[in-house]
Amino acid sequence: MNDRHHDDTQPVYPGTPQDPATDTANHPVFGPPPPPPSFPPPGATSGPAQTEVLVQQPPQRGRKGFAAAVVAAALVVGGAAGVGGAAAWSAFDDEPASGTASPSGRTTSQVVDTPDGPAADGSVESVASSVLPSVVKINVSGSDGAGSGSGIILSSDGQILTNNHVASLAGEGGKISVSFNDGTKADAEVVGTDALTDLAVIQAQDVDGLTPATLGSSDELAVGEGVVAIGSPFGLDATVTSGIVSALNRPVDVGSDGNGNTTAYPAIQTDAAINPGNSGGALVDMNGHVVGINSSIQSTASSSSQESGSIGLGFAIPIDDAMPIVEQIIDGETPTHARLGITVSNVGAEQGQGGGLPQQQSEATVEGAEIQEIGDGSAAGKAGLEGGDVITKVDDQLVSSSDDLIATIRSYRPGDTVTITFQRDGSEKTAELKLDSDGSTSRS
Numbered sequence: 402m403n404d405r406h407h408d409d410t411q412p413v414y415p416g417t418p419q420d421p422a423t424d425t426a427n428h429p430v431f432g433p434p435p436p437p438p439s440f441p442p443p444g445a446t447s448g449p450a451q452t453e454v455l456v457q458q459p460p461q462r463g464r465k466g467f468a469a470a471v472v473a474a475a476l477v478v479g480g481a482a483g484v485g486g487a488a489a490w491s492a493f494d495d496e497p498a499s500g501t502a503s504p505s506g507r508t509t510s511q512v513v514d515t516p517d518g519p520a521a522d523g524s525v526e527s528v529a530s531s532v533l534p535s536v537v538k539i540n541v542s543g544s545d546g547a548g549s550g551s552g553i554i555l556s557s558d559g560q561i562l563t564n565n566h567v568a569s570l571a572g573e574g575g576k577i578s579v580s581f582n583d584g585t586k587a588d589a590e591v592v593g594t595d596a597l598t599d600l601a602v603i604q605a606q607d608v609d610g611l612t613p614a615t616l617g618s619s620d621e622l623a624v625g626e627g628v629v630a631i632g633s634p635f636g637l638d639a640t641v642t643s644g645i646v647s648a649l650n651r652p653v654d655v656g657s658d659g660n661g662n663t664t665a666y667p668a669i670q671t672d673a674a675i676n677p678g679n680s681g682g683a684l685v686d687m688n689g690h691v692v693g694i695n696s697s698i699q700s701t702a703s704s705s706s707q708e709s710g711s712i713g714l715g716f717a718i719p720i721d722d723a724m725p726i727v728e729q730i731i732d733g734e735t736p737t738h739a740r741l742g743i744t745v746s747n748v749g750a751e752q753g754q755g756g757g758l759p760q761q762q763s764e765a766t767v768e769g770a771e772i773q774e775i776g777d778g779s780a781a782g783k784a785g786l787e788g789g790d791v792i793t794k795v796d797d798q799l800v801s802s803s804d805d806l807i808a809t810i811r812s813y814r815p816g817d818t819v820t821i822t823f824q825r826d827g828s829e830k831t832a833e834l835k836l837d838s839d840g841s842t843s844r845s
Contacts, residue, residue, distance in 0.1 A: 523687045528629045529641045531689040534582045535614035536631045536682055538638040539563055539589070539603070543575030551632035551682030552579065552603065553614050553691060555727075559587070559605030562727055563681030564696050565594045566655075568601035579605045582639055593730035596658035597738055598666055598811065599696055600723055601681075602730045614683060617690025619669060619719035622646050630673040630695055630715070632682025644673030644713075650798060652808035653716045655697050665808040668716035669693045675715030684717040693717030722812045739813040739836040741821075742779020745770040745803045748791050767824060769793040770806035784834035786823065793829075794822035810836065 520526035537552045539561070550567030554560075561579065568591050571577050577589040587605040594601040605611075626646045634640050648670040656664050671684060675695050684693035699714035726736045748771040769791040775782045786792075792800050795809045796819055813819060815838030822831050 525629055525641065525643045528685060528687060528689045529631065532614065532629070532631055532683060532685050532691075533639055533641070534612040536582065536639070537561060537605075538580040538633040538636070539567055539681065540578045540580065541567060541570045541575065543570050543572040545570060545572060549633060549636050549678055550680040551678065551695070553681070553683050553694065554611050555602070555731075556613055557609060557611045559589070559608040559611060560592070560731065561589065561603050561605060562694065562723075563601050563603060564694065565596050565599045565601045567681045568594055568603055569596075577603060579603075580638055581608075581611070593733070593736075595726050595730065595736040597662060597664055598723065598726050598736070599655060599664055599718065600694070600726050600730070600736075602727060614691045615689060616720055616724070617686055617688065617692045619692045619721045622649060622669065622686070622692055624649060627687045628669075628671055628673055628692065629685050629687070630671065630675055630679060630682065630717075631685065632675075632679035632695055634674075634676035634678040636678055640679075642674040644671050646670070647672050647714075650809070650812075651716065652802065652804040653697055654804045654808075663804070663807050665804055665811060666696075666718050666722060667808040667812045668696070669719055671715050671717065672713040673715060674711040674713075675717075676711050679715075692720050694720065694723055719812070725814055735840075737815050737838045737840060739810050739815050739817060740779075740839050741781040741806075741810060741834075742776035742837050743772050743781045743786070744774040745792070745806055746773055747771070747802045767791060767793065768801040769824065770800055770803045780834045780837040781821075784821065784832040786821065786832060787825070789825070791824040792821055793824060795819055815839075 520530060535554045537554060539550045539552045541548055541550065548567075548570055550563060552561040552563040552567075555562050559579075568577065571591065577591065578586055579589050580586050587608050589603045589605045592602040592604050624646050627643065628646055629641060629643045631639075631641050646669060650667040651670045652665060653668040654663055654665045658664060669684065669692065673684070675698050677698075679695045680697075682695045683691045684695050686692050695715065695717045697716045698711060699716075701712060729736045748767065748769045772781070772786060772788050772790045772792065775786060775788060792806055794800055795806070798809050800806045800809060813836055815836055818833060818835050820831055820833050822829065824830075
């Protein structure tokens with residue numbers, strides 16, 4: 402049965418086009434590549450592109466001539482004008498660089514060495530240093546286009562965790578390659594994928610001695626806790642951004658599989674900058690432990706053909722929810738998912754106006770997932786739930802929409818026992834049930 406409820410506001414997958422010769426302008430995942438940066442010289446006006454030529458000027462006498470030469474050199478050297486640039490300025494300036502007063506009373510900036518000590522434990526620098534060797538850039542090409550994403554090393558011999566929407570772009574006969582933090586590269590093959598949780602495992606070929614990531618516990622996260630995102634946004638490998646956990650158990654619906662079943666998960670929301678290409682990369686706590694797989698962003702783009710950058714709303718799949726699926730993939734099994742065996746839709750009706758809700762509370766509103774159909778022999782049917790019941794809670798997790806329910810149930814495993822709270826005929830009821838498994842049918 403199809404539990405999917407359509408939501409017009411969809412997060413977009415991070416993914417970055419790689420091959421300009423491949424038309425990916427309308428690809429629902431990757432979209433068009435960003436234009437290269439342009440740095441016009443001061444005073445430039447619009448018009449046809451021109452090639453800037455540095456022309457050697459005749460020698461000029463005095464300080465003004467030397468200053469012009471220094472400016473021209475600075476345009477070429479750019480970022481090299483750090484300590485060396487300051488030292489060169491001091492050497493030719495007629496004022497001392499020591500910071501002491503000149504006869505006129507004028508002082509100048511001092512040139513000092515920046516301390517280069519070890520990174521403090523728990524700092525972003527320390528986290529980046531420990532995790533970067535365990536995060537890779539993944540390049541994918543297939544009949545539907547080309548793009549890049551990120552991945553997390555799980556084993557020293559090249560098992561890598563990423564998103565299904567990254568690996569699946571290769572399709573049949575496509576190519577996947579991996580770029581490691583030390584600059585080396587390797588071809589890779591898909592081990593297995595799971596569309597319903599947007600997870601995949603790939604195997605890098607002929608590698609050893611890699612640094613596996615340390616996996617933490619997403620269940621231990623707290624709102625406001627610091628986190629670091631590592632990946633390859635827009636193909637820029639080994640990019641580090643930091644932020645906090647903005648929310649937990651945020652239901653994220655990013656589409657559906659080939660059977661129309663919803664791809665949803667109870668995500669970690671973060672304001673750490675996540676952009677197209679971060680997909681499959683690591684979200685880590687300040688101990689450097691992976692707590693999530695960066696997977697989607699909320700975008701202001703008005704259509705799937707438009708691609709927008711980070712607006713501070715990024716989402717990661719909790720590692721505790723991901724690993725049971727990952728272990729099944731690695732073991733060569735078909736991933737299984739917990740299910741209630743029902744079809745649901747959103748509910749936002751005023752109480753007293755239908756849905757079996759009490760007349761005496763007409764001022765209030767109720768939100769939840771309203772049962773439309775119940776499968777024969779399903780867990781929900783065995784527990785006595787009926788069509789028209791409105792599910793408002795699973796254990797202690799509130800349910801305000803159909804996506805809420807699907808994502809919450811997706812966080813459990815088949816055979817887990819849960820308590821369902823629901824509204825029927827004006828009263829609140831509960832039912833305890835054991836969750837079904839979708840087995841090989843991949844239905845939720």
